Amino acid sequence: xxxxxxxxxxxxxxxxxxxxxxxxxxxxxxxxxxxxxxxxxxxxxxxxxxxxxxxxxxxxxxxxxxxxxxxxxxxxxxxxxxxxxxxxxxxxxxxxxxxxxxxxxxxxxx
Amino acid sequence: xxxxxxxxxxxxxxxxxxxxxxxxxxxxxxxxxxxxxxxxxxxxxxxxxxxxxxxxxxxxxxxxxxxxxxxxxxxxxxxxxxxxxxxxxxxxxxxxxxxxxxxxxxxxxxxxxxxxxxxx
Numbered sequence: 001x002x003x004x005x006x007x008x009x010x011x012x013x014x015x016x017x018x019x020x021x022x023x024x025x026x027x028x029x030x031x032x033x034x035x036x037x038x039x040x041x042x043x044x045x046x047x048x049x050x051x052x053x054x055x056x057x058x059x060x061x062x063x064x065x066x067x068x069x070x071x072x073x074x075x076x077x078x079x080x081x082x083x084x085x086x087x088x089x090x091x092x093x094x095x096x097x098x099x100x101x102x103x104x105x106x107x108x109x110x
Numbered sequence: 111x112x113x114x115x116x117x118x119x120x121x122x123x124x125x126x127x128x129x130x131x132x133x134x135x136x137x138x139x140x141x142x143x144x145x146x147x148x149x150x151x152x153x154x155x156x157x158x159x160x161x162x163x164x165x166x167x168x169x170x171x172x173x174x175x176x177x178x179x180x181x182x183x184x185x186x187x188x189x190x191x192x193x194x195x196x197x198x199x200x201x202x203x204x205x206x207x208x209x210x211x212x213x214x215x216x217x218x219x220x221x222x223x224x225x226x227x228x229x230x
Binding site (some may be wrong): 001003032034036038040044045046047048051052055057089091093096097098099100101102103104 | 114143145147154155156157160162169170171173174175207212214215216217218219220221222223
């Protein structure tokens with residue numbers, strides 16, 4: 001149950017696009033198309049942004065998109081806005097009713 | 111609107127026990143699996159435990175870090191989720207979040223969390 005690997009921080013200017021990677025193993029990310037992404041502002045409940053690798057819940061901006069290749073999933077935020085500044089976590093189903101989260105990425109809007 | 115409200119956190123000495131509760135509303139509680147996720151200070155999210163809608167055999171799972179010390183349970187009649195935490199350690203200090211699993215094997219809604227501090 002090792003955490004998925006994410007970059008500690010990613011930054012970009014307003015309007016730019018950024019991509020956050022999430023690297024797991026063949027036992028989690030690579031085995032299931034069940035990667036989700038969460039936006040977390042400190043002190044608040046995390047918010048689901050992407051599920052099943054690339055699907056957006058109702059109400060989530062289409063500036064957020066997800067993809068997966070092998071053992072690595074990615075979240076792209078296009079048209080970066082000040083309100084996107086937050087911590088982002090990936091999460092993968094890991095079998096036997098267990099989940100594993102990523103190490104988290106702090107997104108800074110310059 | 112889905113609402114998950116945790117309670118029961120607080121300051122507890124190492125080796126003691128604490129029971130967290132999560133009251134839910136806005137959805138049919140007994141249709142969905144539920145989970146506990148925690149975040150230690152300055153650390154990332156860590157999945158702790160999950161339980162299926164009917165608590166059936168083989169439908170409960172724990173992270174290795176809490177296995178044998180924590181017990182998850184639910185009362186569908188009360189729309190509530192619980193986490194019994196025994197033999198608490200300093201490293202169990204964290205915000206504990208109650209979370210709902212959706213239709214697509216995805217954790218889709220979270221509570222605001224309750225803080226557990228393990229210290230002498």
